[in-house]
Amino acid sequence: MQVFHTVNGLRDILRKHRNSEQSIGFVPTMGNLHDGHLALIKQAKETNDIVVCSIFVNALQFGLNEDWDKYPRTYDSDCKKLEEAGCNYLFYPDDSEMYPNGLDTQSRVICPTMTDVLCGASRPGHFEGVTTVVSKLFNIVQPDEAIFGIKDYQQLAVIKRMTEDLCLPVKITPAPIHREADGLAMSSRNSYITEDERPKVKVLKEVLELIAQQIKAGNLGFIKLELEAKKRIEFEGFKADYVTVSNSKTLQPAAVDDRQITILGAMYTESARLIDNVSITLD
Numbered sequence: 001m002q003v004f005h006t007v008n009g010l011r012d013i014l015r016k017h018r019n020s021e022q023s024i025g026f027v028p029t030m031g032n033l034h035d036g037h038l039a040l041i042k043q044a045k046e047t048n049d050i051v052v053c054s055i056f057v058n059a060l061q062f063g064l065n066e067d068w069d070k071y072p073r074t075y076d077s078d079c080k081k082l083e084e085a086g087c088n089y090l091f092y093p094d095d096s097e098m099y100p101n102g103l104d105t106q107s108r109v110i111c112p113t114m115t116d117v118l119c120g121a122s123r124p125g126h127f128e129g130v131t132t133v134v135s136k137l138f139n140i141v142q143p144d145e146a147i148f149g150i151k152d153y154q155q156l157a158v159i160k161r162m163t164e165d166l167c168l169p170v171k172i173t174p175a176p177i178h179r180e181a182d183g184l185a186m187s188s189r190n191s192y193i194t195e196d197e198r199p200k201v202k203v204l205k206e207v208l209e210l211i212a213q214q215i216k217a218g219n220l221g222f223i224k225l226e227l228e229a230k231k232r233i234e235f236e237g238f239k240a241d242y243v244t245v246s247n248s249k250t251l252q253p254a255a256v257d258d259r260q261i262t263i264l265g266a267m268y269t270e271s272a273r274l275i276d277n278v279s280i281t282l283d
């Protein structure tokens with residue numbers, strides 16, 4: 001695997017592959033790679049000739065009181081994992097390469113309505129940071145396909161929408177959620193969970209699945225289902241941020257005649273913010 005720190009270096013090598021009509025698959029990450037990320041690399045390899053991964057802890061998508069400075073940076077072990085997974089190129093820029101004119105004056109990509117709800121409501125500016133960096137990365141890598149995990153369901157939906165709205169020639173492919181043995185969705189932030197909290201955090205997935213079962217059984221009282229789920233999260237000692245039954249495409253609160261439904265949840269432990277989701281299709 002070759003590592004590139006500059007936009008021009010990466011562009012030069014990828015131009016050669018593109019000229020030889022080789023397809024390019026892309027997996028953007030913030031590093032601290034776990035099996036979920038490696039599954040994305042493997043998935044990209046199955047459908048493309050060349051796979052590019054990026055590692056960039058993007059300050060633009062972190063709020064002032066969030067964990068940008070303590071976000072785990074594990075470059076050496078990430079490189080080893082990427083080599084083993086068969087990644088061809090790693091793009092590992094620093095802040096000045098990605099934001100040469102500084103963060104404050106950086107042009108932004110805004111995707112209205114879908115970014116104000118759910119995680120966007122409690123993390124103002126977060127998705128603007130994501131769409132801005134992802135569109136820059138798409139312009140740098142110019143991939144045929146980019147793979148995003150379904151665990152970050154709202155991020156995936158927003159990026160799909162941005163790609164469609166801006167006519168970006170990139171196929172956005174979702175990848176299944178990777179879970180620990182007890183069902184906890186894999187995340188780089190799981191390392192913040194304390195030993196005491198660890199056996200109880202599976203409550204998030206459990207409440208979302210319970211709502212999915214209830215809806216499938218014909219219970220369309222979404223608000224009551226959401227309230228009960230939040231109570232159960234709080235009973236386990238966590239702070240519920242939201243549990244919402246949403247339209248899978250628009251991410252607005254689901255209507256009773258919606259067929260594609262996604263139940264999304266977020267909760268705070270002492271030092272982690274965890275998210276998860278479950279999607280269902282009704283007949």
Ligand code: PAF
Pocket residue numbers: 028029030056058061130133134152155
């Ligand atoms: O999901 C992530 O790791 C990040 O939000 C992404 C897509 C790499 C953009 O910084």
